[in-house]
Amino acid sequence: QITLKASGPSVVKPTQTLTLTCTFSGFSLSSTGVGVAWIRQPPGKALEWLGVIYWNEDKRYNPSLNSRVSITKVTSKNQVVFTMTNLDPVDTGTYFCAHSSRFDPWGQGTLVIVSS
Amino acid sequence: SYDLTQPPSVSVSPGQTASITCSRDKLGNNYVSWYQQRPGQSPVLVMYQDKKRPSGVPERFSGSNSGNTATLTISGTQAMDEADYYCQTWDSNIAVFGGGTKLTVL
Numbered sequence: 001q002i003t004l005k006a007s008g009p010s011v012v013k014p015t016q017t018l019t020l021t022c023t024f025s026g027f028s029l030s031s032t033g034v035g036v037a038w039i040r041q042p043p044g045k046a047l048e049w050l051g052v053i054y055w056n057e058d059k060r061y062n063p064s065l066n067s068r069v070s071i072t073k074v075t076s077k078n079q080v081v082f083t084m085t086n087l088d089p090v091d092t093g094t095y096f097c098a099h100s101s102r103f104d105p106w107g108q109g110t111l112v113i114v115s116s
Numbered sequence: 117s118y119d120l121t122q123p124p125s126v127s128v129s130p131g132q133t134a135s136i137t138c139s140r141d142k143l144g145n146n147y148v149s150w151y152q153q154r155p156g157q158s159p160v161l162v163m164y165q166d167k168k169r170p171s172g173v174p175e176r177f178s179g180s181n182s183g184n185t186a187t188l189t190i191s192g193t194q195a196m197d198e199a200d201y202y203c204q205t206w207d208s209n210i211a212v213f214g215g216g217t218k219l220t221v222l
Binding site for chain 1: 149151159160161164204211214
């Protein structure tokens, strides 16, 4: 059974950097074809894909985020770390991690509020 | 705005058929996935590669994709199907979501 869970701070100040961790089980991020994606959802709004990291270290990011985002993996710990710089209140929302390119399954999201 | 266009809302009576569309120019050339999100929950994959149902998704869910439009169809809609539905595709290794459709079963 594959499970994922996003965790991190619940409140971040504007201009600060957000770091979230996705801890997963039931698969290995060293297996061919496997990836972990990050997706966010502002309150009451639609889903927005942020990026993905694959088993071979290949990474893809949402071009609209203008290089603010980076994703790394800690294979030995079954973790993926998401970083977003220069936070703004519009970045407030629930952040999810999900397994592979099919986004199946999704982890329990974590709500991040950007406020001074 | 979103690259994939969905109607904001669809209403259906219990037992009837609900159709949720997702549109973009030449969408039929790409695979489309669909996700169901109930209030307060994480999204769940209900359709992938246009018309494949993941294990555990009821047979009343079906999908199609041709031309400029992908469609998620729910036959014999039940109250438990009331949720937000999002379509998604890949563009040159970048994932794109639709704006979401709220399905109301009344």
